[in-house]
Amino acid sequence: MRKQKGNRKSSPWRGLAAMGLCAVLVVALAGTSLAAQTPGEEGFLSRQVTALAQALGRQPTGAKPLTPVTPPKGDAFLEDNPVSDAFLAAQADFAYATAAQVMGGATGNVSYSPLSLYYALALAATGGEGETAAELLDLLGVESKEELAAQSANLYCRLYRDNEIGKLRIANSLWMNQGVQWKGVFVDQAAQSFYAACFQEDFSDPATARKMSAWVAGQTGGLLQPEISLDNPQQILSILNTVYFRDQWIDRFSEDQTQPDAFTRADGTQVTCDFMNRTDPSTGFSKGENYLRASLSLKNAGGMIFILPDRDTSVQDLLADQETLREALAGGESCYGKVIWKIPKFDSGCTLALKEALQALGVTHAFRSDADFSAITDQTAWISDVQQQTRVTLNEEGVAAAAFTNISFAGSAPPEDRGEMILDRPFLYAITSPDGGLLFLGVCQDPTV
Numbered sequence: 001m002r003k004q005k006g007n008r009k010s011s012p013w014r015g016l017a018a019m020g021l022c023a024v025l026v027v028a029l030a031g032t033s034l035a036a037q038t039p040g041e042e043g044f045l046s047r048q049v050t051a052l053a054q055a056l057g058r059q060p061t062g063a064k065p066l067t068p069v070t071p072p073k074g075d076a077f078l079e080d081n082p083v084s085d086a087f088l089a090a091q092a093d094f095a096y097a098t099a100a101q102v103m104g105g106a107t108g109n110v111s112y113s114p115l116s117l118y119y120a121l122a123l124a125a126t127g128g129e130g131e132t133a134a135e136l137l138d139l140l141g142v143e144s145k146e147e148l149a150a151q152s153a154n155l156y157c158r159l160y161r162d163n164e165i166g167k168l169r170i171a172n173s174l175w176m177n178q179g180v181q182w183k184g185v186f187v188d189q190a191a192q193s194f195y196a197a198c199f200q201e202d203f204s205d206p207a208t209a210r211k212m213s214a215w216v217a218g219q220t221g222g223l224l225q226p227e228i229s230l231d232n233p234q235q236i237l238s239i240l241n242t243v244y245f246r247d248q249w250i251d252r253f254s255e256d257q258t259q260p261d262a263f264t265r266a267d268g269t270q271v272t273c274d275f276m277n278r279t280d281p282s283t284g285f286s287k288g289e290n291y292l293r294a295s296l297s298l299k300n301a302g303g304m305i306f307i308l309p310d311r312d313t314s315v316q317d318l319l320a321d322q323e324t325l326r327e328a329l330a331g332g333e334s335c336y337g338k339v340i341w342k343i344p345k346f347d348s349g350c351t352l353a354l355k356e357a358l359q360a361l362g363v364t365h366a367f368r369s370d371a372d373f374s375a376i377t378d379q380t381a382w383i384s385d386v387q388q389q390t391r392v393t394l395n396e397e398g399v400a401a402a403a404f405t406n407i408s409f410a411g412s413a414p415p416e417d418r419g420e421m422i423l424d425r426p427f428l429y430a431i432t433s434p435d436g437g438l439l440f441l442g443v444c445q446d447p448t449v
Helices: 012-022 050-053 074-080 086-104 112-125 130-140 146-158 184-193 206-219 322-330 357-362
Strands: 167-177 197-202 236-247 259-262 270-287 291-297 305-307 335-342 346-353 380-394 398-412 428-432 436-444
Touching: 086 112, 086 146, 086 322, 086 357, 112 130, 112 146, 112 167, 112 236, 112 380, 112 398, 130 146, 146 167, 167 184, 184 197, 197 206, 206 236, 236 380, 259 357, 270 428, 291 322, 291 335, 305 322, 305 436, 357 380
Parallel strands: 167 197
Antiparallel strands: 167 236, 236 398, 259 270, 270 291, 270 335, 291 305, 346 380, 380 398, 428 436
């Protein structure tokens, strides 16, 4: 039975801003002297129904043409793409639960995008059946695959931003190995509800991995340039998701105020890095039992939250569990007054293996060889690996961040029909008429007599 989620009331736009922020959540911000790089301005296609649909001999029904998504405008757009408070609450629960599991106990810099993982798992869940689907839906906080697809599609449209100031772009793609029979309904759903580009390629060809890597680089403006490999001979499918975020501070930091200073690591050692400095004379902030929290506003209505643990508290203490993390990000006593900012510039990235974290959160059937992904293919298929790579850069202008999540599916070929009629022992035989009637029946015990 799926857990019932609380009916917390919140502004839908507050929830959307929070989900955008989840894509750039960062802890252990060890500074460097590298300035943030500005990603390229290449175009973005909302739907790319390509080689796979053609291979299936048809275009998925209802697929939209290859045209850019129009950024949200006005109340009518919001009415056409409703996102329920319950769905936003479910995504928040997912973010806190997975972040505590993934980031808790980590050492060094780490960044994680719950939004990217959510979309990749949601797309995988639409192909699941039985207990496999139930476990995924439970973690994602929804009751049905239909609700998940509809709400994910609407949230995609409402989150999307692409303007001169900033971007928040989500992209999905399916990479399917040749020679496997795929379910057309699943492919259609991926294109219609998840805006997924669909490709059917030869996984034994090294060029396929290079194409996948190039797709990720293109969707993230070059901020991520992974080296994807297809070394597992059993791999039949990859679900890729990318989240690309860039925005500017409403009040930019002055480069004249940027100064080098010491940053103290958790072990007490120090490094020197560039710090951005400014003072906000009248602004809101929050004080918790063992932390101080404040945020900086971004021009596209989002923000970036910074949480400073007390000196006798570690970052890992705030990541002890999902409720402690929720308290650090949203609790505490509201205050108003002067905030003195001193933020290290940084350019930080990491790669996370997420399989064990998902198993610890109750998703187990999907990783077993008897997983039920029969809505994707009749061939035996299971999730073999889940990886996420992120990069976050921060400087005087603003923040840029990118993530990609790769869910790899392995599969075994269906049993090959084979009959070995090696009649080297006693056997039964029959002779039939043209209409199938039995004319003779016999047993051969010894063909020499």
